[in-house]
Amino acid sequence: MAAKRQRGERAGLTREQVLDAALALVDRVGLNGLTMRALGAELGVEAMTLYHYVPNKEALIDGMVERLFTAAYPAGAGDDWQAHLRGYAHDLRAALLRHPGVLPAVNRPAVTPAALDAAEAGLRTLTGAGFSGGDALDALNALTLFVLGHTAAEVAIGPDGPLPVDTERHPLLVEAVESGAGIDDAARFTFAVDALLAGFDALR
Amino acid sequence: MAAKRQRGERAGLTREQVLDAALALVDRVGLNGLTMRALGAELGVEAMTLYHYVPNKEALIDGMVERLFTAAYPAGAGDDWQAHLRGYAHDLRAALLRHPGVLPAVNRPAVTPAALDAAEAGLRTLTGAGFSGGDALDALNALTLFVLGHTAAEVAIGPDGPLPVDTERHPLLVEAVESGAGIDDAARFTFAVDALLAGFDALR
DNA sequence: AGTGTAGACTTACGACGTAAGAATCCGCAA
DNA sequence: TTGCGGATTCTTACGTCGTAAGTCTACACT
8 A cells, every 4th residue: 555664664653544444444355354464554564563553453443443433423412302312323323334344343332522422412402301310321322222233233244045934934924024124224223213212202 | 071082983063062062162261262172172072073063163153143042032922012022022132141252243133943933923913913014023123133232232341440421521421320320231121122112102 | 894974183274463572763862 | 963762663473263185983884
């Protein structure tokens, strides 16, 4: 990618550049293709050089996830609480889908300043709408974890040949699937988010 | 674990034994500790022997996940649909938590006969309660993916030192956390499942 | 008794993460 | 101007991993 370098000649890297290059690499070759050597090559640098910006590979991946989440919160506080949370969920999903390759490494929300700000904004909206502090926190949590689970499942492609269902044993399943239901990921996501919001409303 | 063996002397393994041993090993040493050599040692066998039961390590992990899911569906069809789905969600979570170490490798529900049976039973209950086939499928899907996301997040332990929140910037967050809300995983899970069910009810 | 095959072992290779240390550049003090 | 120390990079090397290839042995069937 970059020109060859001599022994102490600076490449002028930053931690952010390393993380971004890692995200780009993963987008291209998948999480399994992310190796220290490959990432180094991407940046015109030897593998060991990366250890000046990241203590080890695990921390590198954590950093990528953090970066993903930091980019995920546009902090749009909506007018009414349902619109606010709906926007939050859709924005978060969109941000996660921007780097699908990293999603297998995302098993819980990263705690970043941006995430805390988003949580605070959500709590403000919800408590303002009459939720108790505890319920508001639980609601935000449930919504966030649902988004993570749904999005992770979306990108986890499987062999998924024809489902091993037979009409005798699973008539309803066959019918629902053949009617085209459950195909569109975005529609399923929207359905679920709306259900969750309606449920919060009912429990308020 | 087992006695040393000569060339050709049978160890009498089955694919199921291999998968169960892998689950046990992961429970003990974590997913990173799962290596073909270590698993072989666990079974009193060389690493390469395992390749008679599993084409490669990825398939080994897939098999573990499948096994986890197969054990997860006790097929308890409840009386009313909310009780049915609530039981399904809690049973699924409990089954997943039985082997927490594998959860990072679970990013979507495994398609197994048991899973299909459970889906069919859920559809029957829901359509019987007045849901359209498409909505019923979406609802089951949303519930399942939420359980996966929530459970995965539960076991994803983090360093999680004191949260970097300051009272000035995040007053509501500080208050909610200090009140002890959001500590108990099971309670948060119950809250979210109930919300989702209430939401399904509202959208019916 | 002879033979094929499934199940086990041995050896070996390339790739990976990273420990250890050497080389070079740069900014600052004398 | 010179010299020095830290920051950044490269080089070399080690142990471990997944697994390809080949070999050996016990048993089932002829």
